[in-house]
Amino acid sequence: MIPYRVLWWVVFAVMAIPLLQLIAFAFTGGLGANPIEFINRHLGDWALRSLLVALSATPLKILFGWTWAVRMRRMLGLWAFAYVALHITNYVAIDQFFDWAAIGTDLVKRTYITVGMGAFTILFTLAATSNKRAIKYMGGKAWIRVHKYVYGAAILGCWHYYAMVKADVLPPLIHIAILTGLLGIRIWHNIKTKKT
Amino acid sequence: MHIKIRKSWELGEQDVTPEKIFKQRRNFLKTGVAAIAGGLAGGLLSSHAFAAWPKAGDMLSGITKTDFDPGIDLTPFDKVSTYNNFYEFGTGKDEPLYAAKDFQTEPWKVEIAGACAKPGHYDFEDxxxxxxxxxxxxxxxxxETWSMVVPWIGVSLADVIKRLEPTSKAKYVAFETLxxxxxxxxxxxxxxxxxxxEGLRMDEAMNPLTMLSVGLYGRTLPPQNGAPLRxxxxxxxxxxxxxxxVKITFTENEPPTSWNRSARHEYGFYANVNPEVSHPRWSQAKExxxxxxxxxxxxxxxxxxDEVAGLYKNMDLAKFF
Known part of the structure; x- marks a missing residue:
């Protein structure tokens, strides 16, 4: 058996790979002809994927009885938030270069951006309350209730991806299928445990 | 004798080339000296006789330099040829470069059909x-709101169309990919x-700016850029x-266009660059x-x-986007 502390660091390091990859690309000319678009796509892809990884902790416990993933949920969720935050920073500070008028128009007129910002707002709230002090202050029950909104963030994240794609909807559909599976396992489990 | 009429979008030799562009051209010349030298001579002739069409990626000869200079640097060849939207070779922009690597373009036939006097299957070279x-x-x-500056090589579509003698019924020109x-x-x-x-209205197709391109940067088109003809x-x-x-058809009615068929609220038939008509996905104000x-x-x-606004004089461009 691998000690939990070691496993925690291994998972932490794995979650950092997309970020390290991006930094490596930046130094080796691997960002291609349109680096800003590449960074945006890369961070967006991994934000959604990290969120799905964080949401697979509970299903792993339900299906296999593994509890180690549940214990790492905070770290996984914070990685997801980190990628989302970097994704949005890239959009605001680099792509739009703080053109608030253009950002405002995007927010109002373009559904995928409105939806994406919704997901960010949820994840921001959850990340800000992902500490012992917040749990103590809010009370365990209320804290859990608030953190259930992570499902909303994941749904909005998938919607954001689906709505932003031009024609090739296969990649977003794969993410939607995975999310449906992860949420389905929970629902199935809840129904089953209520009956008994 | 070949009489050259200067178009408003051409620059004469007296126009000074900015230094940066000059330097870039010089680099271009290092690899493409034959193309330009040949071009000066070639420009005096009204037609060319190639021994054989050069293979994909080979130098083209006999290029006239009708220089429209947008006053900005050329986008380097390694960007033009590695960042491509060509869904036939994958939906990622970096995919066509690899997926089209061995794309065979010889022989290449183009079918000419519809309302014209000279329909048939033409060898692309002919x-x-x-x-x-x-x-x-x-x-x-x-x-998608990115842009490039590309030194295309090709012919005026109008010249090709005139030779095919479209009839009075030809109101549109439709194009088809392999x-x-x-x-x-x-x-x-x-x-x-x-x-x-894809398709164009006849007057758009006949506009002197419209080009059938066979190359860029002095060479035949790389496959990922639409070889052999785009x-x-x-x-x-x-x-x-x-x-x-592979097919050009003269039609009486507006032909279907792929992206319009895919999402008609997003992509119109005309698709003129217009910063005032924003797209549901992207503001088109900037690039x-x-x-x-x-x-x-x-x-x-x-x-x-200056060259094309007249084509759309009485049209509501927000409606006909």
Whole structure:
């Protein structure tokens, strides 16, 4: 058996790979002809994927009885938030270069951006309350209730991806299928445990 | 004798080339000296006789330099040839470079059909050879709000069309890309309805700016850029520039176009570059020139208003987007 502390660091390091990859690309000319678009796509892809990884902790416990993933949920969720935050920073500070008028128009007129910002707002709230002090202050029950909104963030994240794609909807559909599976396992489990 | 009429978009030899561009041209000349030298001589002739059409990626000879200079640096060849929207070879922009690597373009037939006096199956070379090859530097604006500056090589579409003698019924020109899922692996998935189709109104097709391109940067077109034959319509969004053309049809009615068929509220038939008509996905007010950090303002008709605004005089461009 691998000690939990070691496993925690291994998972932490794995979650950092997309970020390290991006930094490596930046130094080796691997960002291609349109680096800003590449960074945006890369961070967006991994934000959604990290969120799905964080949401697979509970299903792993339900299906296999593994509890180690549940214990790492905070770290996984914070990685997801980190990628989302970097994704949005890239959009605001680099792509739009703080053109608030253009950002405002995007927010109002373009559904995928409105939806994406919704997901960010949820994840921001959850990340800000992902500490012992917040749990103590809010009370365990209320804290859990608030953190259930992570499902909303994941749904909005998938919607954001689906709505932003031009024609090739296969990649977003794969993410939607995975999310449906992860949420389905929970629902199935809840129904089953209520009956008994 | 060949009489050359100067168009408003041409620059004369007295126009000074900015230093940066000059330097870039010099680099270009290092690899493409034959093309330009040949071009000076070639420009005096009204037609060319190639021994054989050069293979993919080979130098083209006999290029007339009808220089439209947008006053900005050329987008380097390694960017033009590695960042491509060509869904027939994959939906990622870096995919066509690899997926189209071994794309065979010889022999290449182009079917001419519809309302014209000279329909038939033409060898691609026979369609192009009678006309002077020109190098034209055009701004290229993608609907995704990025842009490039590309030194295209090709012929005026108008010249080709005149030779095919369209009849009075020919109101539109329709274009079709090769349909071959074996050679074009992207066609194995129905991301768009294959084959890719595009179209122009007759007067748009006859505009002197409209070009049938066979090359860029002095060489034949790389496969990922639409070898061996593609359309270039610089005042329209890039997706109008249909690649690897195998069929040209003269029609009486407006032909279907691929992206319009895919999402008709997003992509119109005209698809003129227009900073005032924003797209549901992207504001079209600004664009990022590949290689630049800051976005710049997009120009009406991509800066070619003097040449093409007249085509749309009494049209509501918000409706006919």
């Amino acid at each position: 369609l192009i050879k009678p006309h002077p090859l020109e190098e034209r530097i055009y701004r290229h604006r993608c609907v 349909l071959d899922p074996v050679r074009m692996p992207g066609q194995r998935r129905q991301v768009l309805q294959w084959p890719y189709v 359309l270039v319509v610089p005042w329209k969004y890039g997706f109008k520039g249909i690649k690897s053309i 990022r020139l590949i290689g630049e950090f800051f976005k710049k303002k997009t120009l009406m008709f991509n800066g070619y208003g």
